[in-house]
Amino acid sequence: MNSFESQKSLEFLKNSFREYYEKNRMALLPDRFGRREFAFTFFGGKGMLRHLSFSKKKDFIDFLKERVPAHAYYSSAYYQKPDAPSMQQKNWMGAELIFDLDSDHLPNAEKLSYTEALEQVKKEFKRLVEEFLLQDFGFDEKHLELYFSGGRGYHCHVKDPMVFDLDSNERREIVDYITGRDLRDTIIFRQYVSERRQYGRRIYSGIKTLRMPTPDQPGWKGRISRGIIEIVNEIKKSRDPIKKLQEYGVKKRNAEKLIRDLSDERVRRIKNGLLDQSKTIRSFFLNSALRKTAVALSAGETDEPVTCDTKRLIRLPYSLHGGTGLRVTKLDIDDLEEFNPLVDAVVFDDRPIRVRLLQPIKMEMNGENHKLQTGIQDVPRYLAVFLVGKKMAVVA
Amino acid sequence: MMDLTILAKYPFLNNSREYIKKNGPSVKDLLESLVYERARIIGIERLDNAFKNRDVGERSLATETDCIMELLSYPIARMIAVCVGDNFFKRRYALGEAYHAYKNLINEQTSFLIKVSKEFNLNVKYAEENKRIKIHFKDYLRNAPTRYKEWKMINRDMEKGYIYVSHKELARLLEEALRRKINKDLDSRECDETIYKVFSSEISRFQNMVMIHRKKMRTTPIGKLSVEKLPPCIKNLLSAIQAGENVPHMGRFAVVAFLNSLKLSVDEIMKIFSSAPDYEEDKTRYQVEHITGSISSTSYSPLGCEKMRTYGICPEEQIDEICKKIRHPLNYYYRKWRQKEKEEKTSTKEETGL
Ligand code: SF4
Numbered sequence: 034m035n036s037f038e039s040q041k042s043l044e045f046l047k048n049s050f051r052e053y054y055e056k057n058r059m060a061l062l063p064d065r066f067g068r069r070e071f072a073f074t075f076f077g078g079k080g081m082l083r084h085l086s087f088s089k090k091k092d093f094i095d096f097l098k099e100r101v102p103a104h105a106y107y108s109s110a111y112y113q114k115p116d117a118p119s120m121q122q123k124n125w126m127g128a129e130l131i132f133d134l135d136s137d138h139l140p141n142a143e144k145l146s147y148t149e150a151l152e153q154v155k156k157e158f159k160r161l162v163e164e165f166l167l168q169d170f171g172f173d174e175k176h177l178e179l180y181f182s183g184g185r186g187y188h189c190h191v192k193d194p195m196v197f198d199l200d201s202n203e204r205r206e207i208v209d210y211i212t213g214r215d216l217r218d219t220i221i222f223r224q225y226v227s228e229r230r231q232y233g234r235r236i237y238s239g240i241k242t243l244r245m246p247t248p249d250q251p252g253w254k255g256r257i258s259r260g261i262i263e264i265v266n267e268i269k270k271s272r273d274p275i276k277k278l279q280e281y282g283v284k285k286r287n288a289e290k291l292i293r294d295l296s297d298e299r300v301r302r303i304k305n306g307l308l309d310q311s312k313t314i315r316s317f318f319l320n321s322a323l324r325k326t327a328v329a330l331s332a333g334e335t336d337e338p339v340t341c342d343t344k345r346l347i348r349l350p351y352s353l354h355g356g357t358g359l360r361v362t363k364l365d366i367d368d369l370e371e372f373n374p375l376v377d378a379v380v381f382d383d384r385p386i387r388v389r390l391l392q393p394i395k396m397e398m399n400g401e402n403h404k405l406q407t408g409i410q411d412v413p414r415y416l417a418v419f420l421v422g423k424k425m426a427v428v429a
Numbered sequence: 430m431m432d433l434t435i436l437a438k439y440p441f442l443n444n445s446r447e448y449i450k451k452n453g454p455s456v457k458d459l460l461e462s463l464v465y466e467r468a469r470i471i472g473i474e475r476l477d478n479a480f481k482n483r484d485v486g487e488r489s490l491a492t493e494t495d496c497i498m499e500l501l502s503y504p505i506a507r508m509i510a511v512c513v514g515d516n517f518f519k520r521r522y523a524l525g526e527a528y529h530a531y532k533n534l535i536n537e538q539t540s541f542l543i544k545v546s547k548e549f550n551l552n553v554k555y556a557e558e559n560k561r562i563k564i565h566f567k568d569y570l571r572n573a574p575t576r577y578k579e580w581k582m583i584n585r586d587m588e589k590g591y592i593y594v595s596h597k598e599l600a601r602l603l604e605e606a607l608r609r610k611i612n613k614d615l616d617s618r619e620c621d622e623t624i625y626k627v628f629s630s631e632i633s634r635f636q637n638m639v640m641i642h643r644k645k646m647r648t649t650p651i652g653k654l655s656v657e658k659l660p661p662c663i664k665n666l667l668s669a670i671q672a673g674e675n676v677p678h679m680g681r682f683a684v685v686a687f688l689n690s691l692k693l694s695v696d697e698i699m700k701i702f703s704s705a706p707d708y709e710e711d712k713t714r715y716q717v718e719h720i721t722g723s724i725s726s727t728s729y730s731p732l733g734c735e736k737m738r739t740y741g742i743c744p745e746e747q748i749d750e751i752c753k754k755i756r757h758p759l760n761y762y763y764r765k766w767r768q769k770e771k772e773e774k775t776s777t778k779e780e781t782g783l
Contacts, residue, residue, distance in 0.1 A: 121746050170566060171590025195567055201740055202677040203570045210582045220584050251588035342739050 038389070038427040043076045045386070045428045047101050049418055050353050053360075053380055054097040060351045061097060062090055064192075068111035068126065072346050073102035076355065083346075086115035103355030106346040109190065111197075120344060127197030130204065131347055132166075132211075133339040134158045135186035138329050148396065150185060151374055158187040159369055161328045165211050166191065169252055179364040181374050183354025187364075188347060204341045213253075213327030218319050221246060221257050243315070244306050258306070260322025265303055268295065281321050291317070353380070358418030376400055383413035388420065389429040437496040438533050440503035441526070441607060443548055453501060460627045468498045472505030473631055479525025480518065480638060486529070507611075509628050512620040513635045517642075517671075519615045527608035534600040542599050549606045553599065554591065562599050563591035572605040576678040577712065642704070654691060658769065660761035661747040662737050663687050671704045679732075679740040682720060683758075686731035689721040690759055733757045 054061070063069065071085040071093075087093040097105070108115065110128035117123040134157055136142055136150035145153065162179065166172045166189065176193035199207075209215060225242050246254035248262060264281070271277040278288035291314060330340060339345050348354070348361050359378040375398045383399070387409065394405045398416055405412070409429045412420070420426035436445040459465050471488065478486035485506070490496050510522045534542060539555065539562060546553035551572075552565035566582065569592045573580045586593045594602065625632065659667070666680045681702075688698050695717050702713045720729050734756050737743035755761050 119745060168589070169587050171588075199567070199570070200677070202575075202679060203567075205679070206570055206575050206582050210587075213583065215578055215581050215583055217578060217584050220579075250586070252586050253583060254586065343741070 042428045070108040070115040072106045105349040105352035130191035130196040132189040181362045183359045183361040260326045381415040385411040386417035388426040433496040437499040468501035471502035475506040479522045485525045523611035531604035572602040658765035660758040685720045
């Protein structure tokens with residue numbers, strides 16, 4: 034790539050983005066925008082412009098149009114003086130509760146394609162929203178806003194006024210709940226001891242049984258129970274159960290033993306809530322069920338989930354992501370299943386753009402299959418923006 | 430009207446306040462009349478007990494007079510606490526009231542606890558279907574000591590925003606809510622001059638008590654720690670802990686991990702916490718040992734500046750030149766240490782003579 038090409042590429046992205054920002058003025062105005070801090074980065078620029086605020090709608094829209102940021106962020110917090118240079122002076126008034134799920138944090142992220150990775154995060158995101166936020170926490174659907182991030186994940190903003198004044202410790206507790214941290218097995222598995230019995234002259238001590246919760250119990254108890262049953266079913270149904278167990282991280286020898294132990298009778302007992310297995314089997318089930326059902330939240334630069342941070346910047350809804358050209362798109366809970374970012378978050382037309390591909394491409398976008406070799410060729414503009422943004426191509 | 434003994438036992442309730450307003454004496458009489466001498470004495474006793482035993486204490490409520498005196502002693506104690514004007518003292522008093530209320534509350538009917546919850550604006554319900562008490566998670570979060578594992582939300586049953594609690598646990602949540610309420614109340618009031626005059630000798634006695642307590646804390650050096658080399662964040666947290674401010678879990682964690690890295694022993698770290706008004710030896714020891722890794726296999730490493738900031742425990746308005754050069758509070762300490770050594774090498778004899 035020469036500097037002429039990269040200059041042209043930046044120009045191309047910037048012009049395309051400008052067109053978008055000119056056309057979509059009003060959609061970009063977030064609620065309470067006068068109380069929020071804004072931050073931007075620019076094409077070819079270094080660093081981030083922070084501590085901005087706008088009091089007039091027009092100023093905000095003009096800013097986007099004139100400066101055309103590559104990435105746009107706003108604060109999940111509301112401030113008295115959003116443009117003050119230090120956090121102290123801004124005077125914090127409250128903040129939405131933000132959940133950020135990103136495919137970078139999937140255990141096997143490197144091996145997955147962009148589409149596959151997004152698909153996986155979506156599943157987890159759905160669980161977060163449905164099982165945790167709506168079911169356990171009981172938030173009202175009307176207070177949840179879901180967004181595709183324009184990049185590699187999804188965001189959920191909880192806008193129930195009740196959460197605004199939660200401090201970072203309280204947020205941390207919520208995160209621990211969702212990520213399954215510090216779950217105590219003694220609370221999940223309860224030991225029952227049957228009465229002592231006497232046969233003849235001998236007294237037999239009571240029989241200990243370990244019970245696990247039933248699937249319909251609220252919160253984590255039911256969740257773990259459902260997880261365990263799911264795992265048992267998976268293993269039983271699998272053609273190669275040993276291998277399945279190895280996928281769960283069980284050593285071959287233990288896996289063989291476990292399979293031997295999991296007789297149909299045992300499985301029946303487990304489904305009835307009796308988990309009187311050995312300690313290793315128990316902890317295997319607990320840990321696997323936990324991993325299966327907890328949600329991994331993305332960590333910020335500080336390794337701490339974004340959710341704990343009460344002063345966090347988050348991608349501005351409806352802005353464009355400078356690395357993909359995709360729009361930060363709002364979703365309905367019911368549309369989540371169907372949502373396909375590579376169609377539904379695409380904003381550009383298919384006017385041909387001449388690019389030089391730096392690597393071969395095979396992907397589906399906007400309902401079309403694109404299978405391209407390296408080198409110079411014309412591609413539709415939506416694809417050009419995506420590839421140039423991802424640095425897989427330059428404008429020729 | 431509620432039973433007078435109830436009002437006396439729970440003088441913080443609205444009904445109790447109204448009762449005093451309607452039937453109580455004038456402030457002048459309360460402070461001067463011989464009739465109320467006993468209420469004044471009890472008021473002081475409340476404070477003494479709270480300071481020494483973390484509990485304002487139990488007195489007989491057999492007669493109507495007993496109850497009235499007990500009830501009137503409450504505003505007196507509060508007014509004096511405000512005039513003593515010391516945070517530690519105030520916190521300790523609030524704790525003493527709250528703890529005492531807790532001890533009484535566990536013996537009341539659940540319906541009474543729910544009534545009190547309503548007064549505290551806690552969203553608490555009695556679920557008829559399973560005969561269990563439930564509280565909205567937000568109110569739970571605010572008042573539960575979630576630094577202990579069994580209180581963490583994840584180890585509770587939560588459904589549609591509500592967490593189930595037992596009778597005793599609800600009493601514990603009310604204790605914390607009351608403590609916060611009293612703290613807030615004490616902080617929002619100013620000392621009244623008349624009160625100051627009437628109780629001036631008691632007030633200075635209390636101030637003295639606090640001073641002695643503080644001195645005792647200060648003269649016991651924290652291991653070989655050099656306090657003036659501590660970064661602003663740790664210094665702040667330490668003094669907040671010792672003043673009995675409600676330091677969040679992460680703050681405690683940061684301090685313990687930091688001190689542990691400076692090779693302070695568990696006992697030395699415990700000593701610092703022991704001056705907090707809500708200190709409980711067993712639980713603190715468990716936590717400290719957990720963080721330092723003496724009972725768990727992992728010891729936690731102290732937080733860097735970035736994380737401190739995330740948790741809002743880096744006092745951004747107090748950061749100094751050294752802070753700007755480092756990214757970890759430990760390095761602050763080491764840097765100061767080196768700086769000091771350099772200074773000492775070049776300093777004059779008189780100075781080292783100090
Ligand atoms: S900058 Fe670092 S060392 Fe300084 S006060 Fe903040 S957290 Fe502590």
